[in-house]
Amino acid sequence: MIRIYLYTFLLLFTLTSLRAGTLKGKLLEAATGEPALGVVISIEGTNLHDISGLDGSFSIANLQKGSYRLTVRHISYAPVQKEFAINGNEVVQMELSLEAAAGLGLEEVAVTGKRDGASDNTARLMERNASQVMNIVSGKTIQISPDLTVANVIQRISGISIERNSNGDGQYAILRGMDKRYNYTLVNGVKIPSPDNKYRYVPLDIFPSDLLDRLEVYKALTPSMEGDAIGGAVNMVMKDAPDKFTLSANVSTGYNELFMDRKFMGYDFRNIQSKSPYERNGNQYNATPADFSTATVNYKYKNPLPNLLGSIAVGNRFLHDKLGVLLAGSYQNTHRGSNSLFFDSETTDTLRGEVLTKMSEREYSEQQIRYGLHSKIDYRINEKHKIQFYNAFMNLTNVQVRDVKATQLTIGGYDPVAGNATLSYSTRSRLTRQQIFNSTLQGNHQLLDALALQWSAVYSKATNEVPDNVTVPLMGVMEHFQERKTTVGDASRRWEHNSDRDLSGYLNLTYHTTMDPAQVEWTAGGLFRDKSRSNFYNNYQLRPADPFAEYGKDFTDYSQIRWTIQNPRGSVASALSYDATEQVKAGFIQFKAETKNLEILGGVRAEATDQGYSMLFPVGEDRPNGKQKYTDILPSLHLKYKPEGNVNLRASYFRSINRPGFFEIVPYRIVQEEYQERGNPDLKRAIADNIDLRYELFPRASEQFMVGVFYKMIKDPIEYTLQRDAIRGQDIYYSPGNFGNAKNYGLEIDYIKYVKQFGIKANYTYTHSRITTPKSRRIRNESGDLETINVDQTRPLYGQSAHVGNLSILYKNQESGIDAQLAGGYTGERINTVSQFLDNDLWQKGFVQMDASLEKTFRNGLGVFVKANNLLDTPMEVYMKNVSASNAHIPHQDLRGKTLIRRDRYQRSYLIGVRYKF
Numbered sequence: 001m002i003r004i005y006l007y008t009f010l011l012l013f014t015l016t017s018l019r020a021g022t023l024k025g026k027l028l029e030a031a032t033g034e035p036a037l038g039v040v041i042s043i044e045g046t047n048l049h050d051i052s053g054l055d056g057s058f059s060i061a062n063l064q065k066g067s068y069r070l071t072v073r074h075i076s077y078a079p080v081q082k083e084f085a086i087n088g089n090e091v092v093q094m095e096l097s098l099e100a101a102a103g104l105g106l107e108e109v110a111v112t113g114k115r116d117g118a119s120d121n122t123a124r125l126m127e128r129n130a131s132q133v134m135n136i137v138s139g140k141t142i143q144i145s146p147d148l149t150v151a152n153v154i155q156r157i158s159g160i161s162i163e164r165n166s167n168g169d170g171q172y173a174i175l176r177g178m179d180k181r182y183n184y185t186l187v188n189g190v191k192i193p194s195p196d197n198k199y200r201y202v203p204l205d206i207f208p209s210d211l212l213d214r215l216e217v218y219k220a221l222t223p224s225m226e227g228d229a230i231g232g233a234v235n236m237v238m239k240d241a242p243d244k245f246t247l248s249a250n251v252s253t254g255y256n257e258l259f260m261d262r263k264f265m266g267y268d269f270r271n272i273q274s275k276s277p278y279e280r281n282g283n284q285y286n287a288t289p290a291d292f293s294t295a296t297v298n299y300k301y302k303n304p305l306p307n308l309l310g311s312i313a314v315g316n317r318f319l320h321d322k323l324g325v326l327l328a329g330s331y332q333n334t335h336r337g338s339n340s341l342f343f344d345s346e347t348t349d350t351l352r353g354e355v356l357t358k359m360s361e362r363e364y365s366e367q368q369i370r371y372g373l374h375s376k377i378d379y380r381i382n383e384k385h386k387i388q389f390y391n392a393f394m395n396l397t398n399v400q401v402r403d404v405k406a407t408q409l410t411i412g413g414y415d416p417v418a419g420n421a422t423l424s425y426s427t428r429s430r431l432t433r434q435q436i437f438n439s440t441l442q443g444n445h446q447l448l449d450a451l452a453l454q455w456s457a458v459y460s461k462a463t464n465e466v467p468d469n470v471t472v473p474l475m476g477v478m479e480h481f482q483e484r485k486t487t488v489g490d491a492s493r494r495w496e497h498n499s500d501r502d503l504s505g506y507l508n509l510t511y512h513t514t515m516d517p518a519q520v521e522w523t524a525g526g527l528f529r530d531k532s533r534s535n536f537y538n539n540y541q542l543r544p545a546d547p548f549a550e551y552g553k554d555f556t557d558y559s560q561i562r563w564t565i566q567n568p569r570g571s572v573a574s575a576l577s578y579d580a581t582e583q584v585k586a587g588f589i590q591f592k593a594e595t596k597n598l599e600i601l602g603g604v605r606a607e608a609t610d611q612g613y614s615m616l617f618p619v620g621e622d623r624p625n626g627k628q629k630y631t632d633i634l635p636s637l638h639l640k641y642k643p644e645g646n647v648n649l650r651a652s653y654f655r656s657i658n659r660p661g662f663f664e665i666v667p668y669r670i671v672q673e674e675y676q677e678r679g680n681p682d683l684k685r686a687i688a689d690n691i692d693l694r695y696e697l698f699p700r701a702s703e704q705f706m707v708g709v710f711y712k713m714i715k716d717p718i719e720y721t722l723q724r725d726a727i728r729g730q731d732i733y734y735s736p737g738n739f740g741n742a743k744n745y746g747l748e749i750d751y752i753k754y755v756k757q758f759g760i761k762a763n764y765t766y767t768h769s770r771i772t773t774p775k776s777r778r779i780r781n782e783s784g785d786l787e788t789i790n791v792d793q794t795r796p797l798y799g800q801s802a803h804v805g806n807l808s809i810l811y812k813n814q815e816s817g818i819d820a821q822l823a824g825g826y827t828g829e830r831i832n833t834v835s836q837f838l839d840n841d842l843w844q845k846g847f848v849q850m851d852a853s854l855e856k857t858f859r860n861g862l863g864v865f866v867k868a869n870n871l872l873d874t875p876m877e878v879y880m881k882n883v884s885a886s887n888a889h890i891p892h893q894d895l896r897g898k899t900l901i902r903r904d905r906y907q908r909s910y911l912i913g914v915r916y917k918f
Contacts, residue, residue, distance in 0.1 A: 021063045021086035025094035026056045027072065035700050036098050038814035039074040051815040054754030055700060072096060118213045121701040124752075131592060131601045132220040132638050133652055133692045133708065135159075135750070139213045139239075144819045146851035146867045148309070148332065148911075149370075150215065150236060151204035157217055158706075158748045158763035161804050161827045166400070167336035167366045168870065168906030171205045176219070176710060177744055177767035177800030178231030181718065182658050182686075186235040187438055188390055191226055193500040195434035195462040197535065198663040202462075204234070206396040206434055208330035208372050210250070210311040213237045219710070220638065220652040220692050223588040223603035224508065224523060227634040227656050230688040230712060238392065241324030241376050242315045245918075251310040252865070252913020257873075258337050258906065263301035265365040265401045269431050271295040274467045276495040276538045278570045286568035287540060292493060296429045296470045297558035299401065304335035304367070307911065315376075324378045332370040339363055340904045341892055345880075354840060354899055355886045360406040369397040384446035391439045398432045409890065423476035425486065427558065433465045450512045454525075458504040469494040472558050474551060486551040488544040488561055495538045496576075504529040518593040523603075526587040533662050537576030541566040573617035575624075575668035575679070580613040582662070602637040609659060609685075613666050624667055626681050632657050648696040650708070658686040658718065664736045676733040684738050688714040694748075706750040717742040719798055721773055722836035724788075732836060742771035742797060759810035767804070769797040775838040793838055796831060801846070803828035817857035824850045832878050842901055845877040855915070863915040870908050878902040 023043075027036040035056025042049035043060060046068075050058040063086045072080040077098040084092055118139025127136050135157045147153045151170030155162045162170035163180060172180035185192055185202040194202045216235040221227060272295050273280075277287035308331075315326035340362035345354045374392040381387065404426040438460045445453045473489035508525030545562040546554065555561050590603035612627035636654035643649065660683045670677040694708030716738040723735055746767035753760050775793045796802070804827055811820040826848050833842040850871040857863035879898040887893055893900055 020061070021065070021088060021090045021092060022059065022061045023063060023068075023070070023084065023086075023092050023094065024057070024059045025096065027052045027058065028056055028095065028097050029077075030097040030099045035702075036074070036077065039072060039077065039098070040815075042071050042073075044069040044071055051813075053756035053814075054702065054759050054810075054812055055756065057756050059756070070094070072098065074098070076100065123214060124698055124702055124704055127704070128646075128648060128696065128698050131599065131640065132218060132222055133650055133694055134219060135217045137215040142209050142212055142215065144821060144853055144855050144865075145209075146821065146823060146853040146869055147209055148867075149205045150207040150209055150212065150234075153209050153212075153215055154204060154217070154234065155825055156761075156806050156808070156823065157215075158750045158806070159219065159746075159765040159767075159804070160217065161799075161801055161830075163799065164876065165205065166340075166364050166402075166904070167338055167368075168876070168904070169205055169336065171203050172201060173204060173234060174799045174801075175217070175231030175234075176712075176746060176748075176765070177769050177797060178712075179797065179799040181661070182229065182231040184226065184229050184233050186233060187392060188238055188440065189235060190438065190440050190456065190458050190460075190504070190506075191502075191529075192436060192438055193460050193462040193502050193531070195436060195464040195498075195500070197464045197466070197496060197498045199661040200659070202436075203396075203434065206370065206394050206436060207236060208311065208332060208370060211238055211313075211328055211330050211372050211374055213239050220690065221634075221636060221654045221656055222601060222638065223590040223605040223634070223636055224525060226527070226586070227605055227607050227632065228659050230656050230658050230686065230690065230714065238374050238376065238390070239313055239315075239326055239328050241317070241326040241378055243317060243321070243324075245316040247312075247314045248915070248917040249310070249312040250865075250913055250915040251308075252867075252911050253306045253308055254867075254909060254911035255306050256334075256336055256907060256909040258339070259304055259335065261907075262339075262363065264304040264335055264337070265299055265301055265363065265403055266304075266367065266399065267297070267299050267401065267429055268295045269367075269399045269429075272431060272468045274465070276468075276540070276570060276572075278538050278572050279495070279536075283569070283572070287565050287570065288568070289563050289565065292540075292542075292563075293468070294559040296468050296493075297427075297472060297561075299427065299429070299558065307334040307909075308332075309334070309911070309913065322380045324376075324380075326376040328374050330370075330372045332368070334368050334370075335366070336368060336906070336909070337363070337365045338904045338906050340902065341900075342902050343890075343900065345899070345901070354880055354882055355884055356890050356893075356899070357409050358406055359409060359890070359892075360404050363403045365401045365403075367399040369395075369399075371395050386444045388442045388444075389440070390442070392437070394436045396432075396434045398430075398434075400428075400430045400432070402426075402428045402430075404428075423486075424489075425474040425476065426471060428469070428471045430469045431465075431467060434463070436460070436462045452510045454506075454508045454510070456504070456506040458502065458506070460502040460504070462500045464496075464498050466494070466496040469496070472561070487547065488549055488551075488555075490544075490566075491542040491563070493540045493542065496536065498533065498535040501532045502529055515593070518595045520594075521592040523590040523592075524588070527584065528586075529582075529584045531582040531584075533580040533582075535576060535578050535580070535663070536572075537574055538570040538572040539567075539574075540570050575615060575666055576670065577616040578613050578666055579616065580611075580662040580666075582609065582611045584609055597642045599640040599642075600638070601640075603635070605634040605636070607632050607634065607657070611659070611662075611665075613662060615666075624681075626665065626667075628660075628665065630685065632685075632687070646698045648694075650692065650694040650696065652690075652692040654690050656688050656690060658688070660685060660718065660736070664718075669733075678733045678735045680736050683718065683736055684716050686714055686716050686718050686738070688712050700754070702752065703754060704750060704752045706748070708748050710744075710746055710748070712744040714742040714744065716740075717771060717797070719771065719773060719834060721834045724776060724836060737773075739771055739773045742769060744769040744797060744800070754810075757811055757813050759812065761808040761810065762806065764805040765803075767800055767802060769800045770794055771797055773834070776836050777838040791838055795834075795841065798831050798834055801828040801830040803846070817859070817863070819853075819855045819857070821853045822850070823852065824848060839882060840880055842878050842880060845879060845895075847874045847876070848872060849874050857915075861917045863917075865913055865915060867911040868908065869910075870906055873905065873907055875906075876902070876904040 039052040041058045067085045070082045120138045123136040123138035159176045161174045163172040165171040180201040218233040277291040311330035313328035317324045342360040343356045344358035372394045378388040406424045442456045472491045476486035511522045542563040586607040588605040592601040608631045614625040634655045639651045641649040666679045668679045691711045697705040749764045751762045772794045781787045806825045808823040828846040832844040851869045853867045855865035878901045
């Protein structure tokens with residue numbers, strides 16, 4: 001009986017559905033023709049309704065035969081009513097244009113545009129109107145993305161991959177296969193210095209993403225932009241002063257799965273000594289064991305507290321809207337880490353290949369305390385004169401403990417049955433504190449109807465401190481899996497700090513004229529920057545007072561070990577303590593001619609560089625100092641043809657350079673864990689000629705399809721390679737060098753499409769690069785002896801992946817206030833380290849990373865959100881493209897046809913929080 005009722009119900013439902021019709025349509029803004037989003041469409045006299053989706057579309061089903069009245073209501077638009085009829089099983093199509101609501105004058109429209117400056121629509125409009133090739137991530141996209149830092153946000157842009165730090169977070173951007181050294185970073189259009197102790201590039205993980213209004217990536221440079229970027233330039237546009245009172249805040253918490261499986265290893269980093277005994281007591285002081293705090297070696301295992309993150313922004317206008325003020329801050333305290341497997345190796349000969357000699361199991365525990373503060377003040381003196389004052393302070397404190405257990409492997413393989421091995425342990429505690437401060441005063445003045453003046457005065461400072469970096473090694477012996485004893489080895493305690501200070505001035509004059517049929521804008525300007533850098537290094541070598549003291553017998557933790565100081569005054573008199581200066585003087589002339597369908601922007605820039613260094617202490621009998629001076633002429637030309645209002649055809653050419661970092665040209669020598677590192681005083685700048693072609697289609701305000709190609713010819717590219725000392729042939733060192741010419745070209749595709757509540761964002765980049773560098777090859781000669789010969793090898797540029805792609809599936813429901821995103825990214829294999837030997841480069845395996853986010857917003861401005869990262873628990877794996885039979889019995893060698901060198905696992909992390917906006 002129940003089955004009969006069920007069949008009857010299904011039959012009636014089917015017959016009813018067959019007689020029902022559907023209303024489908026789109027809502028467009030009458031003024032712009034763009035989709036009208038989030039508008040309620042209802043059928044009078046029924047409960048049937050819908051809300052226009054991201055593409056302005058709506059759909060109302062199950063309409064029985066008859067006549068209906070459709071009503072459209074929204075606060076921003078004039079009400080609309082429309083009669084229609086359903087004659088049966090049919091689909092009625094309808095397109096409606098919405099006029100602005102009565103009373104919305106020009107001032108109110110301008111206010112709305114200011115308020116929505118961080119929207120996707122604004123980002124697409126700016127890309128379409130830009131004079132050069134660029135990509136933009138809107139503030140709204142940043143807010144609902146799974147990403148917490150700028151470094152993680154930027155990986156979603158076409159042509160960009162990221163280099164990750166030891167806990168799996170993004171740190172540096174690689175643009176179009178060009179290593180991080182080939183790009184520069186701007187804040188509100190002003191170049192900022194780097195806190196890095198060696199290089200010019202800025203670590204992007206120091207910037208919290210929730211302080212941004214949008215993120216811009218320039219892939220082609222104009223004459224008005226600084227010329228030292230071959231890959232591109234990253235511009236972080238911070239939140240701006242609003243046109244009315246605005247308050248927004250969020251707070252969240254979460255956890256990393258890694259510490260559900262093991263403890264977090266930490267120490268009391270707040271009580272370490274920020275200065276070495278040398279700095280505290282003078283250069284004649286002989287340090288004693290009492291001068292070294294035990295805080296850095298008093299390790300504790302614990303379950304870390306949940307991560308805590310929050311931000312707040314408040315702004316308003318005063319003095320009859322002349323004065324605008326915005327204050328914003330962000331705070332993040334997170335616990336991250338990784339479990340790492342690392343293999344040491346040695347090259348024997350071409351027949352046996354790379355032989356693994358040591359296997360290390362590393363556990364990283366990292367606490368990251370990141371905070372940022374920024375303020376924006378603008379004062380409108382009158383319609384022709386405006387002054388802005390911007391200040392920002394960013395801080396990243398990274399507290400890391402690395403605990404290592406290493407097993408010595410015998411040549412010929414690891415014997416798991418015998419279980420005989422030499423064990424070593426090493427624990428390192430490292431505190432890194434990086435800070436960036438920027439203060440910019442800017443003025444915009446309309447001197448005449450056709451003449452405008454813009455100026456900027458900038459003070460910036462970046463600092464990096466690594467105080468009391470401690471490494472303590474232990475040596476042990478194991479027989480048949482039973483450890484006999486563990487004794488102490490020699491330890492080190494190291495202090496490093498550096499600062500980079502910029503004083504900059506910008507001045508531009510712009511003149512508008514008409515040269516029928518084109519409107520022409522002439523701009524002339526210049527830049528002066530004075531940079532000063534200081535670098536300090538001191539290292540103390542410690543030896544155990546009792547070299548035979550055993551762990552578990554004579555001491556049970558590292559703070560109980562008694563030490564003697566081998567170099568009581570430290571190793572401060574090294575090439576790592578130096579001062580450096582740089583002055584850049586630049587001038588440019590630029591024109592932009594625009595007709596209805598064509599825009600031409602071109603000109604030339606000249607940059608004069610005066611760079612030098614001075615060692616603080618003699619190296620041998622000399623106290624080296626050096627200087628480099630050069631001038632570059634950098635032309636550029638950008639064409640944009642607009643056959644239709646929503647289509648652009650672009651062609652660009654520009655010349656650019658890449659200057660060596662200060663540290664790279666200092667004649668230093670550092671003994672690292674795996675090799676020695678040296679500077680290169682003869683290192684030259686790289687020069688590149690860059691070409692771009694791109695087709696752009698913007699079907700709707702928030703949609704796009706772009707496909708482009710790029711080509712770069714690079715003279716004297718700078719690459720780091722492992723090299724052999726020409727005098728002492730057994731010494732291997734890692735050093736930068738110039739290597740002839742390199743080519744880099746590729747294809748980029750961007751696609752954004754919305755249908756109803758769903759959207760898709762996808763991009764793909766193919767990059768192909770080639771550089772030829774010298775390599776060594778070890779062979780056995782006729783006598784059976786090993787012989788080293790030199791050969792050239794052509795390979796991709798360091799850090800370049802042939803294939804990079806991103807795919808994000810979006811869901812946005814205006815009625816329920818839900819935003820959801822599933823974001824996946826693929827980065828193809830790339831060179832991780834360049835080897836001195838032929839075919840022995842270290843490659844990072846290609847990987848897929850998946851992240852997700854979900855946000856629910858209520859009508860009172862309150863919202864809740866969830867973010868999840870690394871859903872697939874994707875490891876970072878490094879390998880060599882060769883296999884040796886000697887490694888057959890080594891555990892974890894599971895990559896077919898390859899030799900695993902490193903595998904890092906980070907596991908998943910989760911975040912849940914609340915957001916409020918007034």
